[in-house]
Amino acid sequence: MALDDIRTPFGEVKGALGGAATYASVAASFFTSVGIVAVVGEDFPREHIRFLRRRGIDTGGVKFAKGKTFRWSGLYEYDMNQAHTLKTELNVFSKFSPEIPEEFRGAEFVLLGNIDPEIQMAALRQAKGAKFSALDTMDFWIAGKRKKLVKAMGEVDAVFINDAEARQLCRTHNLVKAAKGIMRMGPDFVVIKKGEHGALLFSDGDCFVAPAFPLEDVIDPTGAGDSFAGAVMGWLAKTGDTGERNMRKAVMYGSAIASYDAEHFGLNKLKTLTMKDVEDRIRRFRELTKFE
Amino acid sequence: MALDDIRTPFGEVKGALGGAATYASVAASFFTSVGIVAVVGEDFPREHIRFLRRRGIDTGGVKFAKGKTFRWSGLYEYDMNQAHTLKTELNVFSKFSPEIPEEFRGAEFVLLGNIDPEIQMAALRQAKGAKFSALDTMDFWIAGKRKKLVKAMGEVDAVFINDAEARQLCRTHNLVKAAKGIMRMGPDFVVIKKGEHGALLFSDGDCFVAPAFPLEDVIDPTGAGDSFAGAVMGWLAKTGDTGERNMRKAVMYGSAIASYDAEHFGLNKLKTLTMKDVEDRIRRFRELTKFE
Numbered sequence: 001m002a003l004d005d006i007r008t009p010f011g012e013v014k015g016a017l018g019g020a021a022t023y024a025s026v027a028a029s030f031f032t033s034v035g036i037v038a039v040v041g042e043d044f045p046r047e048h049i050r051f052l053r054r055r056g057i058d059t060g061g062v063k064f065a066k067g068k069t070f071r072w073s074g075l076y077e078y079d080m081n082q083a084h085t086l087k088t089e090l091n092v093f094s095k096f097s098p099e100i101p102e103e104f105r106g107a108e109f110v111l112l113g114n115i116d117p118e119i120q121m122a123a124l125r126q127a128k129g130a131k132f133s134a135l136d137t138m139d140f141w142i143a144g145k146r147k148k149l150v151k152a153m154g155e156v157d158a159v160f161i162n163d164a165e166a167r168q169l170c171r172t173h174n175l176v177k178a179a180k181g182i183m184r185m186g187p188d189f190v191v192i193k194k195g196e197h198g199a200l201l202f203s204d205g206d207c208f209v210a211p212a213f214p215l216e217d218v219i220d221p222t223g224a225g226d227s228f229a230g231a232v233m234g235w236l237a238k239t240g241d242t243g244e245r246n247m248r249k250a251v252m253y254g255s256a257i258a259s260y261d262a263e264h265f266g267l268n269k270l271k272t273l274t275m276k277d278v279e280d281r282i283r284r285f286r287e288l289t290k291f292e
Numbered sequence: 293m294a295l296d297d298i299r300t301p302f303g304e305v306k307g308a309l310g311g312a313a314t315y316a317s318v319a320a321s322f323f324t325s326v327g328i329v330a331v332v333g334e335d336f337p338r339e340h341i342r343f344l345r346r347r348g349i350d351t352g353g354v355k356f357a358k359g360k361t362f363r364w365s366g367l368y369e370y371d372m373n374q375a376h377t378l379k380t381e382l383n384v385f386s387k388f389s390p391e392i393p394e395e396f397r398g399a400e401f402v403l404l405g406n407i408d409p410e411i412q413m414a415a416l417r418q419a420k421g422a423k424f425s426a427l428d429t430m431d432f433w434i435a436g437k438r439k440k441l442v443k444a445m446g447e448v449d450a451v452f453i454n455d456a457e458a459r460q461l462c463r464t465h466n467l468v469k470a471a472k473g474i475m476r477m478g479p480d481f482v483v484i485k486k487g488e489h490g491a492l493l494f495s496d497g498d499c500f501v502a503p504a505f506p507l508e509d510v511i512d513p514t515g516a517g518d519s520f521a522g523a524v525m526g527w528l529a530k531t532g533d534t535g536e537r538n539m540r541k542a543v544m545y546g547s548a549i550a551s552y553d554a555e556h557f558g559l560n561k562l563k564t565l566t567m568k569d570v571e572d573r574i575r576r577f578r579e580l581t582k583f584e
Binding site (some may be wrong): 078173177196210216217245252288289291 | 507582
């Protein structure tokens with residue numbers, strides 16, 4: 001969980017509620033009951049905790065540690081696909097060792113947000129009830145902890161990764177080759193997130209091409225990837241079906257929620273979004289991709 | 293029409309038959325009878341003309357001029373989406389003024405391949421029978437002949453343009469905004485080609501998101517955009533239906549043919565491709581995009 005300073009060509013926010021765990025939890029909470037495990041500092045506004053609780057998110061795994069909350073400061077320019085990190089202050093995050101509360105350990109669907117792969121594995125080991133686990137990652141860990149990351153990918157059922165990171169990880173520009181490379185590391189599903197170009201879902205011998213919603217106004221894409229992953233996992237948890245057909249549908253819900261996320265700063269859009277809005281966008285997706 | 297020297301990480305060819313008119317004609321010839329208007333030099337191998345004729349392409353509009361054929365020399369590196377031009381020799385192309393043969397002037401479907409927009413307009417003025425015309429363009433004309441190009445876009449029914457060029461032309465990174473900007477110039481359809489990310493079809497109040505085929509082996513993408521446009525126009529000519537629904541289907545045929553084009557050097561793949569192969573890929577597209 002983080003406090004974000006974000007500047008885009010359309011404005012800026014300071015100290016906004018952010019972080020992979022936050023975005024993923026809020027997205028998943030459209031579909032299922034969610035428990036969040038994270039660390040914040042003493043400066044973390046209690047209103048954010050109240051907001052999450054109002055959404056039915058169990059914040060029993062949010063640890064208040066001595067020090068300041070993790071802060072990310074980022075800038076988007078003309079190309080809104082590309083976040084430029086201005087500053088990262090790890091603060092309480094630097095000593096984070098996730099402790100999964102006893103009451104969360106039976107959770108069947110576990111999403112490991114982007115963080116050090118060793119921490120992801122430490123968390124997964126505690127999640128004894130996990131039937132379907134997934135991880136997200138970023139370039140930093142691919143460059144710095146490749147071996148640990150590859151091992152972690154072998155321990156989960158699904159990997160979320162963006163296109164540039166997939167190319168980097170597998171040292172090929174071809175996304176099909178990259179996806180197959182990640183599949184060989186062990187997961188049953190690889191989801192390559194391509195921002196404005198949608199997503200690709202790979203499984204054994206199968207591929208699904210998911211569209212992105214053609215947005216005229218992308219205001220702030222922060223959290224879109226995490227919202228995507230959270231919504232996918234939320235849909236899987238709601239339906240309890242991890243077959244390829246249902247995974248496709250999950251990816252479409254991910255794409256729908258992610259598209260809404262990008263329409264406003266931080267979590268602003270998701271805060272007021274309804275399931276009717278989500279279903280509307282799923283219907284629009286059907287129209288957008290239909291051909292006779 | 294051109295003779296291309298192409299180098300990619302997978303090999304190279306020298307003096308291969310190329311050029312927008314060639315790729316588009318060959319692609320269109322899967323669907324309809326085609327007449328090609330172009331210029332070549334005295335060095336142009338007659339076997340290429342025989343090849344086009346064997347495909348039922350009328351080469352009566354190919355002018356043999358004094359001098360050498362237009363030559364393009366290009367290189368693809370790691371990122372196969374991006375062609376690096378090593379050398380362009382205009383040769384006979386520098387004095388090209390298209391003359392549409394009398395017997396072509398009744399053609400109802402006219403594709404103006406990428407060339408100086410003034411030449412495109414000169415050709416269109418001669419195509420008296422045109423019921424549906426389209427043009428393709430490139431960054432060079434956007435930078436150097438913007439006003440003429442915008443005017444030309446107002447004269448045609450459909451504009452083919454790639455994503456980077458659409459952003460450049462409309463001075464916005466947002467593709468929906470760019471497409472709407474081009475729509476305001478006059479055409480009924482705008483097709484934004486996104487290479488490995490597929491294509492977007494815009495028409496009045498409507499949008500279609502077309503997938504690209506997830507290729508594991510992209511050997512040489514030269515001509516993919518021209519094949520795409522040629523196949524779209526070929527399908528429209530075959531069916532005689534320029535409604536939005538049929539335009540979607542045309543775009544899918546464009547995407548299918550373009551995907552095959554990229555699987556081999558130059559025209560090699562299209563040379564042996566059958567309609568069964570094309571229909572196979574259309575079927576695969578349905579599976580690739582299906583969600584319940």
